Ligand SMILES: Nc1ncnc2c1ncn2[C@@H]1O[C@H](COP(=O)(O)OP(=O)(O)OP(=O)(O)O)[C@@H](O)[C@H]1O
């Protein structure tokens with residue numbers, strides 16, 4: 125008997141209590157034939173059905189094989205008992221590297237950095253997915269010009285991520301009827317939605333999964349660190365935050381929970397007047413570097429406050445996807461420095 129014959133015969137093995145067979149339930153993990161020995165691995169979550177299924181399989185194949193081994197692999201349960209940050213689960217085994225973009229504070233440019241970092245990585249030829257973990261203020265769909273798209277499902281019941289500028293995007297903003305529909309969710313619901321985005325989205329194989337974190341140092345940051353082996357993180361700050369505790373909180377949180385910090389990005393470092401091109405260091409100078417040295421973490425680069433960054437971002441076109449070499453340069457430099465820190469370049 126051949127493997128395909130075995131596979132076809134398994135369509136006759138009915139899952140107890142359901143009128144579906146184990147083939148259509150996609151429970152078959154592996155079929156191996158070694159002479160007169162047949163090995164089958166199945167992934168099923170309910171132990172109580174193992175015996176009945178094994179009996180059906182024995183019955184089906186005992187004329188054709190001398191030895192039949194059926195192995196059951198427990199399906200990972202979707203529970204609210206999350207992993208530990210020291211030894212996190214991996215809900216995104218399809219991603220080779222996971223980068224979390226965070227900061228202690230809102231409005232400092234996390235999403236803009238996440239979007240431009242993702243697109244830069246795609247421009248270098250990597251396969252990139254961007255997960256918008258900002259459930260309450262999802263603005264990445266607008267920044268990538270896909271805010272009018274509605275969520276689609278494929279025939280394996282997986283959500284299809286939106287795509288633009290060579291990256292895949294999943295965001296709560298794509299699931300709501302209108303992009304400004306407010307979500308009133310408890311944080312446990314928000315966390316479950318994000319877990320679903322990790323597990324039930326057709327991401328495909330990814331070189332990088334970039335996570336745009338919501339502001340703060342709360343449940344979502346913690347859960348992501350428990351549920352994903354985050355490769356590295358990027359802390360976004362603005363110069364005036366130096367005098368506040370916000371950046372410190374973000375840095376300390378990640379250090380405490382054991383997430384590696386790839387470096388600090390100083391956003392809105394200085395203002396370039398669009399008419400004269402004169403630089404104004406409104407918020408002082410060198411803050412990001414100071415933070416980096418204070419906490420002994422790398423400095424990845426600074427991005428000035430410019431009109432084109434704001435305008436392109438609002439227009440759904442990330443700066444790195446424009447022809448403006450100057451604006452592109454800021455993000456590309458940061459992307460390169462991060463890849464160097466990660467030991468990839
Ligand atoms: N370097 C920059 N120059 C000009 N505008 C910028 C720059 N960085 C970000 N912005 C603008 O500032 C606003 C806030 O940025 P962004 O949404 O990226 O911040 P955030 O940290 O993700 O905010 P939130 O905490 O709300 O998620 C946006 O309108 C964005 O276009």
Ligand SMILES: [Mg+2]
Pocket residue numbers: 234235236258261263336337338
């Ligand atoms: Mg944001």
